Amino acid sequence: MNLYRRIVLWTLILTSVVVVFGAYVRLADAGLGCPDWPGCYGKLTPTMAAEQILDAHSADPFGPVSMPKAWKEMIHRYLASTVGLLIIAIAAMAWRRRQDPGTDPVLATALIGVVVFQGLLGMWTVTLLLKPAIVTAHLIGGMTTLGLLAWLHERARARARVHLGAGATLLARVAFVLLAVQIVLGGWVSTNYAALACMDFPTCHGSFWPEADYSNAFHVVRELGMTAEGELLSHEALTAIHWMHRIGALVAGVALFALGLSLRRESGARSLGNALLAALALQVALGIANVLLSLPLLLAAAHNAGAALLVVIMVGINYRVRSTAATMEKGRGEDERASHENSYA
Structure with missing residues (x-):
């Protein structure tokens, strides 16, 4: 298995994890565990924002903000960011190997656009307070990303x-x-x-x-x-x-x-x-x-x-x-x- 195909496969697997974990975050009522974006109260990790999270939780113990919920939300963001970086790498490799019939540089580049828009939907999911249309669109974006990666993987495998x-x-x-x-x-x-x-x-x-x-x-x-x-x-x-x-x-x-x-x-x-x-x-x-x-x-x-x-x-x-x-x-x-x-x- 060449490097390109290996990266596509692992990105496909990680995207599946992101889609499922994103559903888990939403169902666990942790979608607003960090009420800003892309950080958590402007910090890189919930630990760095512990004071703000504890204050918010004390003010509303049954609200969406708590340390466990913040970590769930941020782990989802970390994983999604990793997928984005891997997709950029896939596109770069596809253009370098564009003569290889197992690659599709145009689709790989289009996938970067899908992921960028998906990131915006993730931001709006938080900043617009879980509007159903935005959250549903975020799910559709995740499944679209998954489907396009599956297509790239099928092409890389070159099966009959x-x-x-x-x-x-x-x-x-x-x-x-x-x-x-x-x-x-x-x-x-x-x-x-x-x-x-x-x-x-x-x-x-x-x-x-x-x-x-x-x-x-x-x-x-x-x-x-x-x-x-x-x-x-x-x-x-x-x-x-x-x-x-x-x-x-x-x-x-x-x-x-x-x-x-x-x-x-x-x-x-x-x-x-x-x-x-x-x-x-x-x-x-x-x-x-x-x-x-x-x-x-x-x-x-x-x-x-x-x-x-x-x-x-x-x-x-x-x-x-x-x-x-x-x-x-x-x-x-x-x-x-x-x-x-x-x-x-």
Whole structure:
């Protein structure tokens, strides 16, 4: 394994840790453990800001600031900063090796832009006091970074493509889009603290179509726990957020399950299908367990890890899967060009 591929792999792993640990920080109510950015009360570590943290905690013992919460928040920032530096290194190496087919300097450079914007979202998450739209966008940015790194890693590995029918190839693309939508819905549930709006399963409040306020549930520009008009967000609105996530899980789950079965029928793609079905089963089990067990912190973080794992697997599938018809058409085009060139030789 060359150095470039090794760095991409370790950056991918570290980004997965950052995404999951970021979810843990949010679920542990530590997102404002240090109420400024990028330091903690202007200091490099919580230890250096111990006096300010203790004063804030004494003034509000049940508030978001405490030494344990400050450390959780700062560790997340340290890890995210390390990812940013590694991505800069990846881009530099990709440009130096731009003749190597296993690199993609343009995508690596674009990834720097994604990470810079992700850093800004991290800052706004703190300075704008956990607005749901900003926190959800921060989650999307983390998953986007993870997905792009997975794509770079697939390219660096230079594994053989899998040629499938046009229908299976289209299903892989559609399932990936549905997974992305479902992750956004999951982020909206988490950032609005709506995970416990429905405590039963598979119904919600004993119904398959519970009373819900969809008009206020999906206003993007608003404060945490408030409607766009500044009133308290109702339980019916939280129910709407939660229930839409369940509906999204059903739609995305069916598409991913169908894709997994389709891949298992192809000799060159059986391992991809098995990996997808195993990750899907795990994610469904974690989702149900979170509802029935009232959202234990570690189990909720594991649910985020399951989403990250599905993103990596689906990127790998979409990178490797190629339509047989498109491949044949490309081959015919190359043969025609070769024939045309030979006619002038």
